[in-house]
Amino acid sequence: MISTNSTGEPALRIENLDKYYGTFHALRGINLSVKRGEKIVVCGPSGSGKSTMIRCINRLEQHNGGRIEVLGTELNDDVGNIDEIRREVGMVFQHFNLFPHMTVLENCMISPMIVRKQPRAQAEATARLYLEKVRIPEQAMKYPSQLSGGQQQRVAIARALCMQPQIMLFDEPTSALDPEMVSEVLDVMVTLASEGMTMICVTHEMGFARRVADRMIFMDGGDIVEEASPDEFFTSSRNERTRQFLSQVLGH
Amino acid sequence: MEMVVVAPPAPGRLEDLRRRFFATPLQAVLSLACLAIMVFLVWKLLNWAVFSAVFTTSGGPEACQAAAGACWSVIAARWRIIFFGLYPYEEQWRSALACVAVVVMTVLSCIPAFWTGRRIALVWGAGTSLFYVLMKGGVLGLAHVGEEAWGGLALTLFIFVTTCLIGFPLAICLALLRRSELPWISRTTGLIIDGVRSLPLISILFTFAVVLPFALPQWLQGDKLYRVILGSALFFSAYQAEIVRGGMQGVATGQEEAAMALGMRYWQRVSRILLPQAMRNAMPATINQFVISFKETSLVVIVGFFEILASGNAAYGTGEWRFAYVEVYAFIAFIYFIFVFSLSRYGAFLERRMSVSER
Ligand SMILES: Nc1ncnc2c1ncn2[C@@H]1O[C@H](COP(=O)(O)OP(=O)(O)O)[C@@H](O)[C@H]1O
Ligand SMILES: [Mg+2]
Numbered sequence: 001m002i003s004t005n006s007t008g009e010p011a012l013r014i015e016n017l018d019k020y021y022g023t024f025h026a027l028r029g030i031n032l033s034v035k036r037g038e039k040i041v042v043c044g045p046s047g048s049g050k051s052t053m054i055r056c057i058n059r060l061e062q063h064n065g066g067r068i069e070v071l072g073t074e075l076n077d078d079v080g081n082i083d084e085i086r087r088e089v090g091m092v093f094q095h096f097n098l099f100p101h102m103t104v105l106e107n108c109m110i111s112p113m114i115v116r117k118q119p120r121a122q123a124e125a126t127a128r129l130y131l132e133k134v135r136i137p138e139q140a141m142k143y144p145s146q147l148s149g150g151q152q153q154r155v156a157i158a159r160a161l162c163m164q165p166q167i168m169l170f171d172e173p174t175s176a177l178d179p180e181m182v183s184e185v186l187d188v189m190v191t192l193a194s195e196g197m198t199m200i201c202v203t204h205e206m207g208f209a210r211r212v213a214d215r216m217i218f219m220d221g222g223d224i225v226e227e228a229s230p231d232e233f234f235t236s237s238r239n240e241r242t243r244q245f246l247s248q249v250l251g252h
Numbered sequence: 253m254e255m256v257v258v259a260p261p262a263p264g265r266l267e268d269l270r271r272r273f274f275a276t277p278l279q280a281v282l283s284l285a286c287l288a289i290m291v292f293l294v295w296k297l298l299n300w301a302v303f304s305a306v307f308t309t310s311g312g313p314e315a316c317q318a319a320a321g322a323c324w325s326v327i328a329a330r331w332r333i334i335f336f337g338l339y340p341y342e343e344q345w346r347s348a349l350a351c352v353a354v355v356v357m358t359v360l361s362c363i364p365a366f367w368t369g370r371r372i373a374l375v376w377g378a379g380t381s382l383f384y385v386l387m388k389g390g391v392l393g394l395a396h397v398g399e400e401a402w403g404g405l406a407l408t409l410f411i412f413v414t415t416c417l418i419g420f421p422l423a424i425c426l427a428l429l430r431r432s433e434l435p436w437i438s439r440t441t442g443l444i445i446d447g448v449r450s451l452p453l454i455s456i457l458f459t460f461a462v463v464l465p466f467a468l469p470q471w472l473q474g475d476k477l478y479r480v481i482l483g484s485a486l487f488f489s490a491y492q493a494e495i496v497r498g499g500m501q502g503v504a505t506g507q508e509e510a511a512m513a514l515g516m517r518y519w520q521r522v523s524r525i526l527l528p529q530a531m532r533n534a535m536p537a538t539i540n541q542f543v544i545s546f547k548e549t550s551l552v553v554i555v556g557f558f559e560i561l562a563s564g565n566a567a568y569g570t571g572e573w574r575f576a577y578v579e580v581y582a583f584i585a586f587i588y589f590i591f592v593f594s595l596s597r598y599g600a601f602l603e604r605r606m607s608v609s610e611r
Contacts, residue, residue, distance in 0.1 A: 058512075060509050083515060083517065086513060086514070086515040089513075090513070091513040093510065097507060097510035099510070099511075101606075110524060111515060160513075163515065
């Protein structure tokens with residue numbers, strides 16, 4: 001369960017997390033602890049609360065009960081804490097959410113410049129470095145609308161990395177992509193994983209999960225139903241719901 | 253095997269015309285009839301406006317009235333009133349310079365290179381204070397001219413530009429408040445916006461010009477001109493706020509989330525992510541609103557200001573030129589046209605420029 005490149009101190013600790021949408025109980029007392037450098041893959045049926053959980057981690061959703069501690073800072077109503085955590089936690093969305101009125105380069109530079117107050121030259125150097133890393137340096141001056149879905153998602157990853165975060169969250173980063181573009185995005189994520197980034201990925205790409213996950217999390221009905229190493233998870237899951245889900249995802 | 257698909261050849265000019273207007277005999281007859289009517293009307297207009305018109309003041313009003321065509325001498329004789337209203341004769345060069353200052357300021361702030369906070373503030377600060385000093389005088393050896401004597405084109409431009417300068421930021425604030433997460437803020441703002449929109453502009457101007465002085469202490473009143481500008485800015489901002497809000501609704505929620513996830517604060521998100529996209533969505537309606545409020549400046553006449561339309565009335569209203577009102581109105585319409593047409597062309601330019609980065 002604990003991989004070799006994980007070290008002691010936790011990057012993330014979630015205790016008894018509760019989240020309600022109105023009267024709907026979306027997260028039911030979730031507990032999760034993630035070590036630095038650990039890669040977690042979260043899966044589960046639609047509506048099981050995967051997005052809600054990772055969106056609570058950077059406060060895109062406000063939780064109603066329990067504790068979330070990110071890199072030793074507790075997430076509460078303290079705006080300073082929220083800002084600090086958001087600076088250190090990058091997020092990649094299903095629908096990319098690039099800023100359409102900015103070029104690829106500007107997308108990558110804006111936040112380091114106005115949030116981290118980096119000088120323009122430094123921000124640009126960093127942006128070009130990460131665009132190189134996601135293998136689209138030549139698209140820097142284009143607008144997002146001029147790129148393919150796979151390229152846009154790689155820009156979104158580069159944009160998040162430019163803030164030099166310590167934790168990366170991925171919410172179904174390949175679900176909105178045409179099949180032939182999935183692997184170019186996954187390749188970038190694999191590289192990132194191999195460099196020791198702490199990652200929490202919601203994804204149904206089981207091949208990817210097998211390759212990089214230190215731990216698999218299976219959610220259902222707002223709860224974590226199973227937590228296991230990939231080997232265990234894919235071959236000898238004890239849980240009925242998990243096996244059913246796996247047969248659906250891996251099935252055909 | 254490779255298929256080569258060739259687009260059908262584009263029809264020539266003549267062929268295109270034939271197809272559009274002369275496809276059947278009946279259509280041909282109708283087309284010719286319309287053409288005849290159009291030629292006739294254009295000829296009549298040109299004849300009146302140019303060929304039979306009088307352009308010099310040499311013959312005086314009598315010779316002018318006797319002519320078959322337009323009497324443009326009224327403009328030659330009275331243009332100063334139209335442009336400067338009741339502004340003192342020897343000082344009218346100041347009013348002219350002030351107009352130039354406002355136009356230059358507007359043109360500069362329309363150029364993308366000036367769209368940084370500091371440059372825009374510089375242009376507007378310099379433009380409005382230059383206008384104010386030139387018009388009002390009392391410093392630098394310029395004779396003092398009170399606001400009640402301002403008039404004509406200078407007054408129209410001043411009211412329009414200040415209405416927009418005050419109204420636009422106000423509109424953005426109102427739009428932001430209206431989408432606040434606190435219900436009492438958003439509801440109150442909604443109430444204000446809808447309240448102002450449900451009143452006619454005339455009644456707002458009247459209230460600010462005539463009623464407000466009874467309600468406010470002396471030191472708060474300011475000159476009537478500035479109260480009227482405030483009223484008109486309030487009216488402008490209520491409509492523009494709804495336009496901006498509409499533009500904001502067109503911005504995907506994911507945009508704001510992405511900005512939050514990148515650590516941006518509220519004002520950073522609003523100024524860098526939300527507003528640039530919202531204003532882009534709102535551009536056509538915004539230009540429309542500008543055009544409307546430019547034309548609505550003529551309503552200030554009811555509270556006693558001689559903006560360009562009222563000055564036009566004065567220009568032909570004095571005895572000898574009384575017959576030449578059509579020419580005066582045509583001339584004023586032409587001035588309005590120049591400004592409004594430039595505005596809408598500029599709007600078209602902005603839309604073209606922005607479409608580059610659209611999806
Ligand atoms: N903003 C919201 N308002 C109300 N209900 C929501 C909202 N977001 C999600 N939900 C509900 O919460 C549950 C979990 O949603 P989500 O976390 O998006 O699931 P998943 O990402 O696993 O598909 C779903 O039943 C969904 O309908
Ligand atoms: Mg989801």
